[in-house]
Amino acid sequence: MEKLHEIALAITFRMKTPDFYGGFHLAWIFLTLFSCVAAVAFVRKDLPDGEEKRLRAVYGVSSLVLWIGEGYKQFVYTFSALPVRYSWYSFPFQFCSTPLYVFPLAFFVRKGKLFDGLTAYSATYSLLAGLLVVLFPGGVFGTNGGINVQSMLHHAVMTAAGAACACRLSRYRADRQKRSLFWAAGTFACLFAAAQVVNLALPALTEQTINMFFTSPYVTANLPVLKPLKEALPYPVFLCGYFAVFTLGAFLFFLLERTLFRPWRKKRAVRSQNG
Numbered sequence: 001m002e003k004l005h006e007i008a009l010a011i012t013f014r015m016k017t018p019d020f021y022g023g024f025h026l027a028w029i030f031l032t033l034f035s036c037v038a039a040v041a042f043v044r045k046d047l048p049d050g051e052e053k054r055l056r057a058v059y060g061v062s063s064l065v066l067w068i069g070e071g072y073k074q075f076v077y078t079f080s081a082l083p084v085r086y087s088w089y090s091f092p093f094q095f096c097s098t099p100l101y102v103f104p105l106a107f108f109v110r111k112g113k114l115f116d117g118l119t120a121y122s123a124t125y126s127l128l129a130g131l132l133v134v135l136f137p138g139g140v141f142g143t144n145g146g147i148n149v150q151s152m153l154h155h156a157v158m159t160a161a162g163a164a165c166a167c168r169l170s171r172y173r174a175d176r177q178k179r180s181l182f183w184a185a186g187t188f189a190c191l192f193a194a195a196q197v198v199n200l201a202l203p204a205l206t207e208q209t210i211n212m213f214f215t216s217p218y219v220t221a222n223l224p225v226l227k228p229l230k231e232a233l234p235y236p237v238f239l240c241g242y243f244a245v246f247t248l249g250a251f252l253f254f255l256l257e258r259t260l261f262r263p264w265r266k267k268r269a270v271r272s273q274n275g
Helices: 002-010 023-043 053-079 099-108 113-135 145-169 174-206 227-232 235-274
Strands: none
Touching: 002 053, 023 053, 023 113, 023 145, 053 099, 053 145, 099 113, 099 145, 113 145, 113 174, 113 235, 145 235, 174 235, 227 235
């Protein structure tokens, strides 16, 4: 264990907690925006009703990067302090951890309703969550430089992959878009329900604090958006409100994406008619 402890200390570094919109933060905002443009430009060459080969490539590369980063984070968190004790609070099943499971699944499943639903989830719920953290990191920044880099890389990748998915989703026919959004909501519902099972079951099994999706009934909410809701509402109503708020946000985000990609869709349609 001491050897692993030494390795954990060697592969990270200490830094001053980055300032919001300071050099470190602005650099990651720029890298995220650049990655979004690159990802969208890459998947635009997929045929509208093709096999989404380029989008699958985005899913594959993103999955690899996210899991390598998550492995690094888990190793550092677990072995940086002695005695070694795994912190279940850091278990990767937060809202922003869902791409760790959604992206690989989307990479492997065949084209169909599930693939479209996972793509719509990545283009709405996942993209919205990732972009919010990139722009407003909140409690993400700390003095562990390696974890700061991993955290921002994680959210930059989920944002860029989500932008690529939004590009593809905007090219679906209207009926396919509606069906995909319904499946996206179902995906979120399944992940949200699983998080609540973890919140209720793991504390009894591990005797540790668990707060997946920041909705545990045993933990006081500290996020500005959630705190007043959790304090004012009965817990079951709070959970329903949480689901409704993020689903509404995802739908509004979809409408924004459709507006942003509309000029390109019209241009593509004119080219198809002339060609």
